[in-house]
Amino acid sequence: MSHSLSQAIHLPNVLSGSYFVANWHAPKNVKTLITTRNGGVSQGVYASLNVGAHVGDNPDHVARNRALVQQNVPVPMAYLNQIHSAEVVRATDSLHVPLNADASWDNTGKVACAVMTADCLPVLFCDCAGTVVAAAHAGWRGLANGVLQNTVAAIGVEPVELMAYFAPAISAEAFEVGEDVLDSFPLDKAKQAFTPIGHGKYLADIYLLAKQILQHEGVTQISGGEHCTVLERDAFFSYRRNGQTGRMVSAIWLEN
Secondary structure, eight states: OOHHHHHHHHSTTOOOSSEEOOOSOOOTTEEEEEEOSOSSOOOGGGOSOOOOTTSSOOHHHHHHHHHHHHTTOSSOEEOOBOOSOOOEEEGGGGSSSOOBOSEEEESSSSSEEEEEESSSEEEEEEETTSSOEEEEEEOHHHHHHTHHHHHHHHHTSOGGGEEEEEOSOOOTTTOEEOHHHHTTOOOGGGGGGEEEEETTEEEEOHHHHHHHHHHHHTOOEEEEOOOOTTTOTTTOOOHHHHSSOOOEEEEEEEOO
């Protein structure tokens, strides 16, 4: 790991490299890699490390960017065809043809669970024993539909034995939403994650919403959540900020 990348772990709002790793107390055999927007070959609005094959970028550039990322991950990465659902699959089943799903899990150590984002919340999971990992793509629709609850259930470990890490997503300062989003979260406690700003609009804290959901499921070991993909424009792609843009990837795997 380069000096700039090792710095990024300790200075969470200063990211100058292409990758960083989750800053949490996971078992040593649990490995992570989270990309920034930098260090790839894509041009224009996709500059430069875009791994999203569905956003209109040159397919050759996307393939080269994915190959660059793959060089840092010793097992094949299992991308998903993300559809803002609550579907969870085995990562090994999504290797050759990406499945329609928004979370995957693995206990074989033969594959990396991977989710792409550009404002939505990537949540990485492992158990305290280092026997299973998972990755979930949690935008507000996925959160409301139960993607995190389904991921916890699919992992099949007592929630108290799980750890979760929030990779970079849109922050409350930048996430303006309407009543429809507020009404999608029935838990009374969820109202704490919405700050009214007038005219039926709110600032939504997606990190807090995800934390409330996980805590409700019994997951208490939660880390991360210190970045903003919208405001940190030099480090991250942001759909909310730019519309047409690239995607980062957050990956997690077991080292055999």
